[in-house]
Amino acid sequence: MTDVVLASNDAPTPATRSVTARALSILGVFSMERPSMTLSEISRATGLPVATVYRLAGELEEGRFLDRDEDGRYSLGLYLWEMGMLTPVHGRLREIAMPFLLNLQYTCRETVQLAVIDGVDAIYIEKLSMVESAPVQSRIGARIPLHATGVGKALLAFSDPTFVDTVLGMPLTRYTDDTTTSRHVLAKHLAQVVEDGFARSRQEYLIGSTSIAAPVLVNGVVKASIGIVNYEDTDLDEWAPALLHASKALGTRLEELRWGTKEEKK
Template sequence: MSEAREFPKSTAKSVTARALAVLGALSAQEPSMTLSQLARVAGLPVATVYRLAGELEEGRFLQRDASGRYSLGVRMWEMGLLTPVHGHMREVAMPFLLNLQYECRETVQLAVCDGVDAVYIEKLTLDTKTPVQSRIGARIPLHATAVGQAILALSDPGFIDVITGMPLPRFTDSTVTTPRALNKMLDQVREQGFAHSTEEYVPGSTAIAAPVMVNGKVEAAIGIVNYELRDDLEVFVPQLIEAAAGLGRRLKELAADPQAD
C-alpha cells in the first residue's frame, strides 16, 4: 500500500555527479544532516552515500560534528574564497563599502549579476538584532530591487530585452511588472545615475543603489537600504555614487595590473 517513494531516485549519474549531489543536499535550510537524511535528500542508497561522504570528509569538503551529523567542511569555505566573485570583487570592494557605511550608518550592500538575477555578495548591517533580511548569497530579482535596477539599467540592450521580456513577478503593490514601466524606470536610472526603490520587493524597505562601471561594463552595484521607510535616503546619493565610482576605478586599475600594490 504505502509504496510512496520519497525522492525521485536520481537516475544513475556519474560518480562525480553523485558526489556533488551529496554536497548539494546540504542547504541554507538544512545545513547539517545525518547520513540517512543526506542519502534521502540526495536520492542515493545509504551505502553509496556512506562511502562518498567518507571520501568527501577526508578531503575536508564535509565534516562531522560530535553527534555524527554532516555539514560542509572548511575546505569548502576556503575554496569559496578563491571564487572570482569573492576573491576579487568582494575583497576589493570592502574598503569602499566600509567607508560608505561609516558615512551613512545604514545597511550597505554589494550585488553582482549572475544569470537572470542579482546575487548579494556582501551586506553590512550594524544592527545586532535585526533578522537577516537578505543573506549573502541570496538571489534577488533584477526588476524589483534598487541594486537589481542599477545593474540592469546599465547592462547591454540585448540583455535588458531578455529580462523585460520575461514574466516580472509582483512582490508588493509597488512592484513594477510591465516591460513598459520597467523600461521607463531604467531610463530614469540612467539619467540620474542611481536607482531608488521603495517597497518594490520587501514591504517597508527603501533603497538606493548605484552601478559600478569598469570600462563601460556594469560589474556590480552598491546599495544603501533602510527597513524603516526612511524617506531621506537620497541625502546619501553623493557618497553612494562616489563609492561606486571609486570601486569602479580601483577594479579598472587592478584589471590593468593584477599585482598593483
C-alpha cells in the same frame, strides 16, 4: 521526512548520474535550513543508497569538502569555504570591495549591500549591518529580482541592451503593490536610472523597504552594484553623493587591479 526527499530530488535519477555527479550531489543537499545532516538524512535527500553515501562522504571528508562532528553529523567543510573565497566574482570582488563598503557604511550608518548579476537575478554577495541596524531581511547568497530592487535596477539599467531585452521579455513578477510589472514603465524607469546615475526603490520587493543603488562600472561594463537600504520609510537621496563616490572608487580600483582578468594583480 518524505517531503524533504521530494523537495530535493529534482536531479536526474541517481543511477544514471556519474560517480562525480553523485559525489557533488551530496554537497548540494546542505542548505541554510539543513546545515548539518546524518548519513541516512543525506541518503534520503540524494536518493542514493546509504552504502554509497557512506563511501562518497568518506572521500569528501578526507578531501575536507565535508566536516563530521562528534555525533556523526556532516556539514560542508572548510575547504569549500576556502575555495569560495577564491571565486573571482564573489570571493575576490567582495574582498576588494570591503573597504569601500565600510567607508560608505561609516558615512550613512545604514545597511550597505553589494550585489552582482547571476543569470537573470541579482545575488547579494555582501551586507554590512551594525548591531543596532534595523533587521535586514536580505541574506548573503540570496537571489533577488532585477526589476524590483534598487541593486537590481542599478545592475539592469547599465547592462547590455540585449540582456535588458531578455529580462524585459520575461514575466515581471509582482511582489508588492508598488512593483513595476509593465515592461514599458520599467524601461522608462531604467532610462531615468541611467540619467540619475543611481536607482531608487521603495517597497517594490518588500513592504517597508527603501533603497538607493549605484552601478560599479569596470571599463564601462557593469560588474556589480552597491545599495543602501533602510526599513523605515526614509528618504535616502541625501546619501546619493557618498554612494556614487563609493561605486566609482570601487570601479576604478577594480580597473587598476585588472580584476577578473588573467593579469589580475594580487
